[in-house]
């Protein structure tokens with residue numbers, strides 16, 4: 791029997807609500823459920839272009855934020871299509887026509903916006919619970 795994948799990163803159900811624009815719902819093999827808005831996924835897009843963009847912003851540092859103008863109203867990003875990639879990821883085509891982001895299930899679980907996952911995957915310094 792093959793060694794099972796990390797059950798926390800294995801979806802048992804995945805729904806992409808394209809027509810309603812509600813986002814993505816995933817149920818994981820450990821029975822955890824995650825909900826992602828499309829704008830959140832767009833901001834977390836793992837493609838090289840978006841990675842570069844985020845790095846540039848990080849390099850620019852807080853000074854850039856101070857001089858930045860207030861954000862103009864932007865239409866809410868939704869998705870136009872979602873395509874499975876093998877059995878390990880989904881590719882989402884966003885309404886701003888950005889479609890190069892391939893969201894692996896591991897990445898999706900790590901960016902789950904809930905508090906439990908934030909503690910588990912994104913706060914390595916958190917104290918270990920008994």
Ligand SMILES: [Zn+2]
Pocket residue numbers: 835836837838839840841888890891
């Ligand atoms: Zn991207």
Ligand SMILES: [Zn+2]
Pocket residue numbers: 822823824902903904905906907908
């Ligand atoms: Zn979660």
